[in-house]
Amino acid sequence: MSRLRRIAAVAAVEWARLLRTRIALTLLLIVPLLQIVLFGTAIRPNAAVALAIAASTASDTAAVAQKLRGQPGIAIVATGEPGSAEALVRRGGAVIGVELPEVRSFANPLAEGGPLRIVVDESNVALASAATARIEAAYWRTLATRGEVSSPGLRIERLYNPAARADWSFLPGLIGVTVMIAMIMLGALSLAREREGGTWEALLILPVARGEVLLGKLLPYVAIGSVQGLAVMAVGAWLFDLPVRGDALALAAILPLFATAHLVLGYAIAARASTQLAALQGAVAFYLPAMLLSGFLYPFATLPGWAQAIGNLFPLTHFIRAATGVMLRGEGGTDVLAQALPMAAFTVIAAAIAILSQARSLD
Amino acid sequence: MAEPLVEVRGLAKAFGGREVVCDVTIRLVAGDLLGLVGANGGGKTTTLRMLAGLVTPDTGSGTVLGAAIRAGRIDRRRIGYMSQRLALYPELTVIENLHFHGQVHGLPRTAAGDALTRFGLEAVTAQRFGTLSGGWARRVQFAASVLHAPPLLLLDEPTAGLDAVTRAALWGWIMQFAGTGSAVVVSTHDLAEAERLPQIMLYHDGRASARTTPAAMIGAAGATSLEAAVLARAQA
Numbered sequence: 001m002s003r004l005r006r007i008a009a010v011a012a013v014e015w016a017r018l019l020r021t022r023i024a025l026t027l028l029l030i031v032p033l034l035q036i037v038l039f040g041t042a043i044r045p046n047a048a049v050a051l052a053i054a055a056s057t058a059s060d061t062a063a064v065a066q067k068l069r070g071q072p073g074i075a076i077v078a079t080g081e082p083g084s085a086e087a088l089v090r091r092g093g094a095v096i097g098v099e100l101p102e103v104r105s106f107a108n109p110l111a112e113g114g115p116l117r118i119v120v121d122e123s124n125v126a127l128a129s130a131a132t133a134r135i136e137a138a139y140w141r142t143l144a145t146r147g148e149v150s151s152p153g154l155r156i157e158r159l160y161n162p163a164a165r166a167d168w169s170f171l172p173g174l175i176g177v178t179v180m181i182a183m184i185m186l187g188a189l190s191l192a193r194e195r196e197g198g199t200w201e202a203l204l205i206l207p208v209a210r211g212e213v214l215l216g217k218l219l220p221y222v223a224i225g226s227v228q229g230l231a232v233m234a235v236g237a238w239l240f241d242l243p244v245r246g247d248a249l250a251l252a253a254i255l256p257l258f259a260t261a262h263l264v265l266g267y268a269i270a271a272r273a274s275t276q277l278a279a280l281q282g283a284v285a286f287y288l289p290a291m292l293l294s295g296f297l298y299p300f301a302t303l304p305g306w307a308q309a310i311g312n313l314f315p316l317t318h319f320i321r322a323a324t325g326v327m328l329r330g331e332g333g334t335d336v337l338a339q340a341l342p343m344a345a346f347t348v349i350a351a352a353i354a355i356l357s358q359a360r361s362l363d
Numbered sequence: 364m365a366e367p368l369v370e371v372r373g374l375a376k377a378f379g380g381r382e383v384v385c386d387v388t389i390r391l392v393a394g395d396l397l398g399l400v401g402a403n404g405g406g407k408t409t410t411l412r413m414l415a416g417l418v419t420p421d422t423g424s425g426t427v428l429g430a431a432i433r434a435g436r437i438d439r440r441r442i443g444y445m446s447q448r449l450a451l452y453p454e455l456t457v458i459e460n461l462h463f464h465g466q467v468h469g470l471p472r473t474a475a476g477d478a479l480t481r482f483g484l485e486a487v488t489a490q491r492f493g494t495l496s497g498g499w500a501r502r503v504q505f506a507a508s509v510l511h512a513p514p515l516l517l518l519d520e521p522t523a524g525l526d527a528v529t530r531a532a533l534w535g536w537i538m539q540f541a542g543t544g545s546a547v548v549v550s551t552h553d554l555a556e557a558e559r560l561p562q563i564m565l566y567h568d569g570r571a572s573a574r575t576t577p578a579a580m581i582g583a584a585g586a587t588s589l590e591a592a593v594l595a596r597a598q599a
Contacts, residue, residue: 002469009466013452013459020454020491198448202507205415206467207440 006208010216014190018220028186028224032178032232039174040167040240048075049131050093054085055100064098071138073130086119095121095131160328168243171236172323173296176258176316179229181287183259186221187266188279191358196276210355218263225259226252245330254322254340261315261347268350271357290314295321315343365392368515368546369414371425371432376409376418384409385569387423391548393514396541397574399550400557400589401566407550408447410571411517414548415444428515440468443513443545447520449500453493457484457503460492461510468511478506482536498529505533509540516540518549522556534559554590565593 018025051074055061061079068074077094078084085097097119118135122128161168194200203213230252236242244251269282291297293311303311311317318339325331325339369391376384384406391397399407412418414427416437423432430436451460461475479485484506487499495503501521509516518537522530534556541547551557558577565572565580577589584592 005469006467009463013455013463016459017452017454197453198446198450199452201417201446201448202444202450204417205439205442205444206464207438208467 003209003212007212007216007219010208010213011219014217015220018224028182028228029231032182032228033235035178036171036174036232036235037239040171040236043170044166048073049095049127049134050075050077051096051098051131051135052076052078052080052085052088052094053098053100054080054082056082056102060100064100067142068098068138071134071141073134074138089119089121092121095127096135098135160330165240167240168328170296171240171242172327173294173316173320175229175232175236175323176294176319177291177296178232179225179255179259180262180290180316180319182228183221183225183262184266184269184283184287185280186224187218187263187268188270188273188283189266189276190217190221191267191270192273192276192279195270210358214264214267214351214354214358218260218267221263222256222259225263226255229255229259242327244327246326247332247336248326250333250336251322251326254319254336254343257340257343257347258315258319261343261350264347264350264354268354268357271354290316293317312342313346315346318342367392367426368395369425369427369548371414371420371423371427374410374413374420374423374425374432376413376421383569384413384420387564387571389414389548389564389574391515391546393544393546394541395546396538396561397546397548398557398560398563399548399566399571400554400560400563400593401552403552405552405566406569406571407552407566408519409569410566411444411519411548411550414515415439415442415517417444440511441514443508443511443516445504445508445516445518445521447523449492449497449504451492451500451504451507454491456489456491457495458488460503461507464507464510470511474510478510482506483532498525501525501529501533505536509536512543512545514545516545516547518547520550520552522551522553530556554588554593558589565596567597 051068053061053064053068053076055064065076065079069076074096078088080088082099082102085094085099087097088094089097099117099119101115101117116139118132120128120132120135158164191200194203208216233242233244233251237244265286266279266283269286270279273279273282289310293303293307294300294314294317295311296316300308300311300317322331322336322339325335367390369389371390372388374384374387374389375382383404387406387410389397389410399410401407409418413420413432416427416432416435416439419435420433425432427437428441430438452463455463458475458479461478462472465472465474479488482502482505484499484503487495487503490499492500492503505518505521508518521537522533525533537547537549538559549560557563560577562574562576563580564574580596581587581589581592584595586592586595
């Protein structure tokens with residue numbers, strides 16, 4: 001009972017400090033909501049890419065433009081003389097340039113002709129890949145409609161996200177990223193701030209065990225992290241029609257675990273760091289690879305085996321799988337539990353490191 | 364003969380290869396009031412931290428409240444400690460800080476209220492600790508450190524930077540607390556203040572003199588004040 005009382009006392013102090021640091025509390029709740037609105041509306045990987053057409057005759061240009069106009073994902077931004085499309089791409093005015101071969105004519109008797117030349121700005125690989133895929137699709141579609149390729153018929157059935165909405169694809173991950181960053185920072189700062197503020201020395205002399213301090217300090221933040229995750233989820237559903245087809249309760253239930261995993265990790269980082277700045281650097285050093293290797297920024301399946309092995313260590317990877325599974329794929333509690341187990345293992349290991357690293361002395 | 368609350372011998376501690384405390388021996392029984400006196404950086408704070416179990420001595424032996432000083436198992440429920448820094452939560456009010464200390468020591472909620480009255484803190488009850496003046500903050504910190512009536516009280520420069528009135532009040536409470544049967548160790552670099560203490564150990568470069576009284580030290584140096592005696596000793 002006295003143990004619970006001590007944990008409650010530490011938690012009450014942490015809660016009061018959080019509530020009285022209004023800016024921090026506001027940022028914790030408002031910023032994630034603004035982020036989801038911003039990212040949900042701003043990130044549009046399916047948006048049309050700019051294309052320029054260059055040909056020696058106006059009729060050729062018009063013919064190609066007519067074929068490409070209305071093709072999905074392509075916007076014609078300029079037409080002109082041979083070489084002008086490539087020049088526009090080089091100037092950054094278009095992502096793709098279509099250079100039609102010059103046709104031998106009375107005015108240009110030395111023209112050689114040749115294949116259709118597509119110039120792509122590959123400085124942004126993601127954008128270039130999308131652009132290339134679209135122009136290739138448009139090319140084959142054009143040939144197919146002219147009967148130059150035999151088509152047995154192709155029907156694409158899009159499961160879970162029929163409109164191929166990009167926001168539906170990344171919003172489940174964004175929930176995880178938002179909670180992860182907030183919690184790891186809070187975990188790190190809750191301890192580092194005590195040390196730099198001088199209160200750590202006073203706390204050490206009190207009869208509160210290391211595990212009690214850890215629990216007491218982190219409990220209020222677990223609540224904050226869970227509310228934060230639910231709020232972002234609710235805004236996603238409200239503003240972007242993000243569905244929750246599976247077991248929403250199971251997903252909500254793993255939020256506290258997901259938050260705890262990162263709080264404990266942040267705490268462990270701070271326990272080994274000497275200053276707040278070092279603790280924050282440690283936090284960043286963790287969450288950047290987590291974002292890269294979890295499937296949030298790049299599809300997990302495209303990562304090499306060794307990177308997937310590392311990625312599987314991050315709780316974010318499992319949260320994204322659980323969130324995507326429940327929201328889009330309609331998965332149930334068993335699937336969520338399968339993702340919760342690695343998170344729990346991570347939490348236990350991080351807690352052990354945090355408690356062992358948290359010195360009971362000032363040596 | 365009274366059972367010692369503190370009995371340690373030959374304590375030494377080094378940080379980064381620099382020895383900050385060397386061969387310190389202290390014995391305290393209930394009711395003792397001992398001053399650790401000397402310039403800043405002399406090793407007083409490290410000695411207090413070793414007695415509190417916040418710093419583990421590199422060498423030395425003995426017990427604090429019956430526990431081996433180097434085993435890291437000193438009973439912190441029975442120690443009151445006031446650090447040199449203002450180490451209570453600045454966002455919390457005075458009463459909340461005291462409640463917190465009471466709670467972790469398993470005291471009833473009335474303990475914090477009683478402390479407010481005892482140390483004349485009613486006027487700042489609901490004020491945040493971080494907004495208090497230095498004098499009020501020290502009073503609150505002292506109240507928090509003695510809230511649970513510890514048998515061993517360790518005070519690190521409790522009156523540093525305070526006005527004369529608050530200093531006098533704090534010394535009054537320190538003397539009063541020692542009179543209740545607890546052992547009190549207080550560090551100070553103020554030699555005029557140290558003259559109030561019944562017994563002192565003079566610190567210099569991590570080494571402590573044998574325990575003596577201010578009067579004996581003044582007499583031995585043929586001086587008129589502790590400050591003059593210490594200066595004479597330093598010049599000798």
